[in-house]
Amino acid sequence: MEMMMNTTIIWDFNGTLLDDTLFCVDSMNKVLNKRGLPSITLQKYREIFGFPVKGYYEKAGFDLNLFSFHELSGEFIKLYYEGVYTKTKLHESAREVLSYFHAQGIKQVILSAMEHEGLVALTKFFNIYDYFESVWGIDDHHASGKIQIAKNHMDEIKSQNLFYIGDTDHDEEVARFLHARLIFHCNGSQSIDRLAVFNDAILADNLKQVQDIIGKVSNGPVPQKN
Template identity: 40%
Template sequence: MKNIRNYKHIIWDWNGTLFDDVELCANIMNKLLEEANLPKISVDEYRDIFTFPVIDYYKALGHDVGKENWEKISHQFISEYEANKYEFTIYSDAEDVLKEIDSFGITQSVLSAYKQEMLDELVAHFNLNKYFIRLVGLDNIYAAGKLDNGLKWIKELGFKKGEVLLVGDTLHDCEVAEAIGADSVLLSLGHQSKDRLRLCKIPMIDSLSELIKN
């Protein structure tokens, strides 16, 4: 990985990259699985199966993803998530890393598949707004992906290839980075296992602090 000081802008994923919500998501999924009489999963299994678009992950676990049930379980997931999210927090080194990058004169933003209002609220809850020039979320709860928003955002930023680093925790982050011409690095503590992240063949880190170590 290039020294982070060589970048002009950092695009952050939120869930699983700054916000440590893997256990929360696995717990909620187990509740939904139980209600559907489907086998429950461990956190490791969750990390082996979670994917974007999120509907594919529900399908892989055996959920009925016909229109009606998909809408029902999506809403159920979000309401459970919203009710319990404040029991979870950002990674312990997240704010120090954001602060340090900011001190290098590098601007930062968030590009997330989380619904905009919820993203705004949670970032404000952790008092992190001062580090970001923009929070880019989705206008719905279905987490299909963030490629379109990424393409729009990079155009608006106006940076050239190699000037932006995207930090994420899933293969989707890596695909988005490639499509928008950004370098990327994946954190191995998030929503997908190391074995799956390796498929991307890009640098991997085991803690956010590694970003500012060299």
């Protein structure tokens, strides 16, 4: 497969490359149950998860007039980091796909709403850090969103062929801001029904499909800002 010249791939991390969705559900349920609130299912999680995550916490069942969002999110993050290295894994074929693009000379970066140092540590732990030219995370653990990160690095991600790979509706916002072709990995943080409403996005069931799609997509028009 002949890869396109001057191509950059921007990857989301959690849910897109890292298969951590079920672990996130389990961790959130511990925070809920500690306060006498009912658990959520994986299906429910995929229906309500989004950015900024404060809204997701409310939909999960927390009354933020009674509970401190910073306390809740801090407790979740503590549980997450206690288990993420042993209870999650990369999505199937993730390392193979990243290695393939790297061998083709394709520039790859990660743009994530995860705290930067934790993000870098995980990419190194899973032996994928060297596939990326840059790894960009946020400055705190509250996952407010990725638009500002994109703004901060606009000059570094200009490319004739720019692809954005994500798993949430927020990724559609970021891809549109960057004028990037969007591919959704539909085995992550949100249900396919929520992702399928975006007509400009391409849906992929797995990362091997993402690889095939990028190889086939022509230099057509990209989404424009509203």
